[in-house]
Amino acid sequence: MGDYVVGVDMGGTNVVAAIVDSENQVLSRKKISTDAEDGAEVTISRIADAVREAIGKAAIQPEEVRAVGIGAPGPLDPETGVVIFAPNLKWNNVPLGGTLGQNLGIPVFVENDVNVGTLGEYELGAGRGARYVVGMFVGTGIGGGIILDGELYHGPSKVAGEVGHIIIKVGGARCGCGNRGCLEALASRTAIQRELEKRLKRGEKTLLAELTNGGKKRIKSGMLAKAVATGDEVTLRVLKRATKYLGIGVASIINFMNPEVVILGGGVIEALEDYYMPRVQKVVEKYAMPQSMSGVRIVSAQLGDDAGILGAAVLARRRLAES
Amino acid sequence: MGDYVVGVDMGGTNVVAAIVDSENQVLSRKKISTDAEDGAEVTISRIADAVREAIGKAAIQPEEVRAVGIGAPGPLDPETGVVIFAPNLKWNNVPLGGTLGQNLGIPVFVENDVNVGTLGEYELGAGRGARYVVGMFVGTGIGGGIILDGELYHGPSKVAGEVGHIIIKVGGARCGCGNRGCLEALASRTAIQRELEKRLKRGEKTLLAELTNGGKKRIKSGMLAKAVATGDEVTLRVLKRATKYLGIGVASIINFMNPEVVILGGGVIEALEDYYMPRVQKVVEKYAMPQSMSGVRIVSAQLGDDAGILGAAVLARRRLAES
Numbered sequence: 270m271g272d273y274v275v276g277v278d279m280g281g282t283n284v285v286a287a288i289v290d291s292e293n294q295v296l297s298r299k300k301i302s303t304d305a306e307d308g309a310e311v312t313i314s315r316i317a318d319a320v321r322e323a324i325g326k327a328a329i330q331p332e333e334v335r336a337v338g339i340g341a342p343g344p345l346d347p348e349t350g351v352v353i354f355a356p357n358l359k360w361n362n363v364p365l366g367g368t369l370g371q372n373l374g375i376p377v378f379v380e381n382d383v384n385v386g387t388l389g390e391y392e393l394g395a396g397r398g399a400r401y402v403v404g405m406f407v408g409t410g411i412g413g414g415i416i417l418d419g420e421l422y423h424g425p426s427k428v429a430g431e432v433g434h435i436i437i438k439v440g441g442a443r444c445g446c447g448n449r450g451c452l453e454a455l456a457s458r459t460a461i462q463r464e465l466e467k468r469l470k471r472g473e474k475t476l477l478a479e480l481t482n483g484g485k486k487r488i489k490s491g492m493l494a495k496a497v498a499t500g501d502e503v504t505l506r507v508l509k510r511a512t513k514y515l516g517i518g519v520a521s522i523i524n525f526m527n528p529e530v531v532i533l534g535g536g537v538i539e540a541l542e543d544y545y546m547p548r549v550q551k552v553v554e555k556y557a558m559p560q561s562m563s564g565v566r567i568v569s570a571q572l573g574d575d576a577g578i579l580g581a582a583v584l585a586r587r588r589l590a591e592s
Numbered sequence: 593m594g595d596y597v598v599g600v601d602m603g604g605t606n607v608v609a610a611i612v613d614s615e616n617q618v619l620s621r622k623k624i625s626t627d628a629e630d631g632a633e634v635t636i637s638r639i640a641d642a643v644r645e646a647i648g649k650a651a652i653q654p655e656e657v658r659a660v661g662i663g664a665p666g667p668l669d670p671e672t673g674v675v676i677f678a679p680n681l682k683w684n685n686v687p688l689g690g691t692l693g694q695n696l697g698i699p700v701f702v703e704n705d706v707n708v709g710t711l712g713e714y715e716l717g718a719g720r721g722a723r724y725v726v727g728m729f730v731g732t733g734i735g736g737g738i739i740l741d742g743e744l745y746h747g748p749s750k751v752a753g754e755v756g757h758i759i760i761k762v763g764g765a766r767c768g769c770g771n772r773g774c775l776e777a778l779a780s781r782t783a784i785q786r787e788l789e790k791r792l793k794r795g796e797k798t799l800l801a802e803l804t805n806g807g808k809k810r811i812k813s814g815m816l817a818k819a820v821a822t823g824d825e826v827t828l829r830v831l832k833r834a835t836k837y838l839g840i841g842v843a844s845i846i847n848f849m850n851p852e853v854v855i856l857g858g859g860v861i862e863a864l865e866d867y868y869m870p871r872v873q874k875v876v877e878k879y880a881m882p883q884s885m886s887g888v889r890i891v892s893a894q895l896g897d898d899a900g901i902l903g904a905a906v907l908a909r910r911r912l913a914e915s
Contacts, residue, residue, distance in 0.1 A: 344883050354883075400748065401747060401748045413848075415849075417740070417745070422740070422849075423850075424724060424849060424850025424851070424884075425723065425724045425850060425851070425852050425887075426850050426883065426884065426886055426887060427850075428850050428881070428883045428884050429848070429849050429850035429884075430848065430850075431847040431848060431850075431881055431884055432848060434844075434847040434881055434884075435758070435844040435847055435848055436760055436840050436843060436844050436879060437759055437760060437761075437762055437773075438760075438761060438762045439760055439761045439764070439836075439837065439840055441762070446881060448878065448879050450760075513762075514762065517759050517762055520759060521757075521758040521759050521844070522848065524754040524757040524758055525736075525752070525753065525754060525755060525758055525845065525848065525849075526738075526745075526747060526752050526848075526849070527746075527747025527748060527749050527750075527751050527752035527753075527754075528747070528748070529748050555771065556759055556771050558751070558754055558757050558769060560667050560676075560677075560749065560751045561747075561749065561751050561752075561754055561757075563749055564748075564749060
């Protein structure tokens, strides 16, 4: 009798279900479109089908699968498995864990996707060996996960870790949340894009003009990497500020909660790791208190695209062990 | 046989030792000068004498006292009782707990003074009923204590809770730590004093000119309260900014760690409670994420001058129960 779990990474566009063995090896994957516009019930039923297909592809028996872990967007209740609010799915109070569990007939454990990413890095990636870890993922926004003494910290309302909305610049750029000066408004890919698009419109000379076909295409992380590689001055100027802001956010968190490891991940960091990591490190060293910073490691995420499925598999195993 | 503990509040100027019964009533107090210039050994020996005198004043027997709790400044190791570094005492690696324990012949538990204040408020004051609490104390600096699931959170290096050094204004006022834009550099009494002294020098018309005898006396919290009571415009303008900064710092902490209660204490809050609390509340409501803010209470500290001795007594009882 085998000992497998399913890790499910659920995003606004795609869902990936993977069979993971007890050594954290991925045996098979099945990717489907989320198609959230079909409604929550249809999407969940299709996730169940994807899980079954992944089991088939792995050539194992359904009864060898002990549990499903799933990382989902939005504030959710990890105890009840209810997704409280996920704007990009148009989900409100959807009992994801319960519905999927009934369909599959095995336990389903649900967790916020950023927490799942942090958990995966903590157990299998950049956070190994530490007990106090903060994960920060820089993409459209900036999400965060907190691990204290080896456990995910949710806070009493289950919404802890909103690192994107610590305020680092009173009166600074307007944030999607309505306030000004949030870390996310200054250092997310969205913030970087906005600043660069402004400069493109002003006619500043940059490789991005060509890469975006004169501003017609959206600036992607890969384009930023290309621009950095060619020493594009406009891009470098904007990224210098973004890394400064990110470093200041990391320093604030270190001063407040004194972690052992801060893991930086997400599309921006993945594409620009060599540029980002030494610069962020330098800013943090300047802004963190020496006694808080002593021994702290700032590292880039290691699991890449697999962070979601591996983290969800780790979640499933941990929650099984607790139950 | 009685059941008493000693709570010791150790500051740079004075030390207060108090006998506290099992109902958290203070039976007696003994206050001495710290006189740190005499050296750590002499000071600790005098603290032991003060404890003995407090026992005598309470008319109880030494063997009825089960333990001493002591709140001390500076980063320290609560497990070993060693004060690592306390600049205002000129202490470096002083084994406060061990030395005092040997002198008195009973267990001595040492904790950072801000953590002790937070613990006291958590068990006996403004934090009662909550399990996730942040204490922020606004005085010369801004110190913080964190309670998670009913326990003081120290972090792996024992220096968590440096709320004064979260950065809320990139490029803002210079802080004592050498950086710019720390909460402490913008919202501590020192920051308020500095701003008001600048305005006094510029000749701005304010009641403080009279209260400080033309800038000769230092601006104290009580003077600020008087100026506010008379509607002094210059003072109100400076305090409006300070409350905004403080509220933004509180909001960042709420967004990051999702506590149930934030307790504001210290000299500035005590003197200006009616002015501060509603204003800080309003700023926090604007800057905290609605889901993080939901149900969070922002309250003023209740224990006043007794926070140190009562918190230390609570510390002693909790550590006894654990040991």
